[in-house]
Amino acid sequence: MKDSVLIVSGGMDSITMLYEYKDRIAIGLSFDYGSNHNAREIPFARMHCERLGIRHxxxxxxxxxRYFKSSLLEGPDAIPEGHYADDNMKSTVVPFRNGIMLAIATGIAESNGLRHVMMANHGGDHTIYPDCRPDFVAAFGSATAAGTYEGITVEALYTGITKADIARRGHALGIDYGETWSCYKGGVRHCGRCGTCVERREALAEAGIKDNTVYDSPLTMPYE
Structure with missing residues (x-):
């Protein structure tokens, strides 16, 4: 039974969740908030939803x-290079982005008679993004349940696993991750050096999956 809205960006994690839970997902919901990479990732979200017959x-x-402060909203040159573990990656946080998106997704769910909102945060997100952490997800889920007639819940089904674990699941589902987008710089190709590119490359390597992504940088890992 289709009972859920999925916040789908067009990246590895949400596209994997889209395929893994396609029998439950009635709506794939994307947000254009003016980031460098929205124009690159949203078409992938649309393509995969259309491929699966899911409304997008x-x-x-x-x-x-216009009003929020984040390097993710200031152009590609503002995006720091390096690993997600580096402190400079905190500049890519868009304040309370997931809270805003979850609130809207909850309204969409209730308006369409759906019971759940899915988000594809994972264990590696917790350090840098406050609105990806388990305590945030639990608190927001309590708020959606209390604030809707149907008691809509938030389901963050990848919270306890790694991006490599997600990649393994997607590979088993037949997903070509070359048909997803990660790079925060949002160029013609993945830069290969920003935090999301490095994380993507490490996850696919750890999972033992061939990386079909086209990168601007050499194929050797830049921050080993």
């Missing part, structure tokens, strides 16, 4: 680009 909605959140 794009919500414009232009106010975030």
């Amino acid at each position: 909605i794009v919500i414009n959140l232009d106010f975030m680009h």
